[in-house]
Amino acid sequence: MIALVRLVVFGFLFLSVVYLGISIYSRSVRRGKLKLQWDEEKREGDRSAFIREGMEAYERSLRHKLILLVYIIPVIVIGTIIYITNYT
Amino acid sequence: MRYVKWTFWGLVWLLLAGWLHYTLPQHDIVRITDTYSKRIDFGENSIFWATADVGTDGTSVNRDVFFIQAKRADDRIMVYRNEDTGWGWPPYFKFDTANLQAEAGDLKSTAADPQWAVVRHYGWRNEYLTIFPNAVEVWPVEGPDVRIIPWFNIVLLTFLAALIWGVRVRWIRFRMKRIDPVIEDVEEAFDAAGDSISGTTSRLGRFFKRK
Numbered sequence: 425m426i427a428l429v430r431l432v433v434f435g436f437l438f439l440s441v442v443y444l445g446i447s448i449y450s451r452s453v454r455r456g457k458l459k460l461q462w463d464e465e466k467r468e469g470d471r472s473a474f475i476r477e478g479m480e481a482y483e484r485s486l487r488h489k490l491i492l493l494v495y496i497i498p499v500i501v502i503g504t505i506i507y508i509t510n511y512t
Numbered sequence: 513m514r515y516v517k518w519t520f521w522g523l524v525w526l527l528l529a530g531w532l533h534y535t536l537p538q539h540d541i542v543r544i545t546d547t548y549s550k551r552i553d554f555g556e557n558s559i560f561w562a563t564a565d566v567g568t569d570g571t572s573v574n575r576d577v578f579f580i581q582a583k584r585a586d587d588r589i590m591v592y593r594n595e596d597t598g599w600g601w602p603p604y605f606k607f608d609t610a611n612l613q614a615e616a617g618d619l620k621s622t623a624a625d626p627q628w629a630v631v632r633h634y635g636w637r638n639e640y641l642t643i644f645p646n647a648v649e650v651w652p653v654e655g656p657d658v659r660i661i662p663w664f665n666i667v668l669l670t671f672l673a674a675l676i677w678g679v680r681v682r683w684i685r686f687r688m689k690r691i692d693p694v695i696e697d698v699e700e701a702f703d704a705a706g707d708s709i710s711g712t713t714s715r716l717g718r719f720f721k722r723k
Contacts, residue, residue: 425567427563427566427570427598427599427600428599430599431599431600502603502605505603505604505605506605506607509604509605509606509607509608509648509649510605510606510607510608510611512649
């Protein structure tokens, strides 16, 4: 069982690093798009408030939640491999 | 200098290809002749053996290992081992070693009345190191000429090639944008320094000659 615990712990750590990386990249892309949108449309008002609201809307969006698939997909893949190797 | 670079990269690719060839699954069409179990003491070749059966004591320096003896379609002999990979590497998550041994035993046949089977395995057979490929799956087939297409390998290698290509393209772009201009600036600085030094030398030379 210790090998399974090791796999889970190290797998979780590694996937967390990947998740953070993708999350930060996605946020920076979103922020860049918001800034571009503001500059191109030449809006009036508070730019940083607009960006902040845009980022909060992004955090509620589906795309942000899809990044959690980083945790789910390897589990599914491993489950499939176990099924194929041991039960067919 | 170029040869050093080529040798280095050649070695890197060779190592990667070798590692992939060892770890990825391959299929052999064989006639299983016997199955047995043997006590193995792990010595220098211990990295080429897998783990003890999941749930048993994994720390002993020797243990019983299942083997499957087989004859390939081209009449060459191949001996496979049959071990759990468990939760470790390579990620085959093989837990059913004893079941596989029972299946292999059921498929034993003689040359007079052959029963052909496909053995999915990974690893190498090397007599000089006494290492064996690890059988992962066994299933019966009709004859020695059945065509097996390695779908998993195809998908994985394509994905890997795409990944390496993507990294390489981005590295070249990065180098052209960021590193080459800096190197050119450094080279220009060296050239300018060199000119000024030769200017100094000739001035110094003239100074001493005057004296």
